[in-house]
Amino acid sequence: MRLSNLADYAVVTMCQAARHCGGGKVSAAELASESGLPAPTVQKVVSKLTSAGLLRSSRGAGGGLQLARPAAAISLADIVEAVEGPIALTACVEGEDCAVHEKCSVKPHWPIVNSALRGALAEIPLTRLAQIPQVKEVA
Template sequence: MRLSNLADYAVVAMTAAARRCGGGRVSAGELAAETGLPAPTVAKLVSKLTAAGLLRSMRGAHGGLQLARPAAAITIADIVEAVEGPIALTACVEGDSCALDHDCTVRAHWPVVNEAVRGALAGITLTQLVSTREIA
């Protein structure tokens, strides 16, 4: 399993936003500059993350982006799902058809696997990602 580039970039952008925002605001341009992501990609991410309720966008002279919730209340799972949709390792779990559908003996087990992966991602918050200490 591998995250899409967009999901990876969303985690990077949200981590930068958490580091920069605190109680203040940051612009999409500042996020692009800090992360090295292209401005159009950041704009696309901001749109998705705002729609998911993870970022709040304010217009005007004192506008900008702000975390919609405290960093401790936003997880990697929240961010990935905002960009990719529900976490599912196989298409059959999402209701898509499969050539093995009629004889599949493992389909019933995939939701358990998916929930374990989602649980692992849900266990890591932006606060942890912003932490400067090295992970062993």
């Protein structure tokens, strides 16, 4: 029930990338220095994000990263799935058979729980995470 660190870093990195969205390309090293994360780790995160189609990479000198889609069209669920694979609380949701595959009374209920969680994450766009909220409100 805990997100992996990679996924956490991916969210932070995507937020940083979203800020540079209008500016064009940004290098992974720049994102690392801005976010304070170790550079090699950011590189790894960026690789996964690019493979998933969330980021577009331009190689060669003067290259860099840029969001493949507008920030509003990228949800938290997309980022998590890009790094951690499909959101599935249990293996049986994925089709893998568990030890109690036969007459498992809980099995039919997992998809409902699963979609509920995924829906909660899908409703949070990257724009909402990237915006620095005025935390002036009284807690």
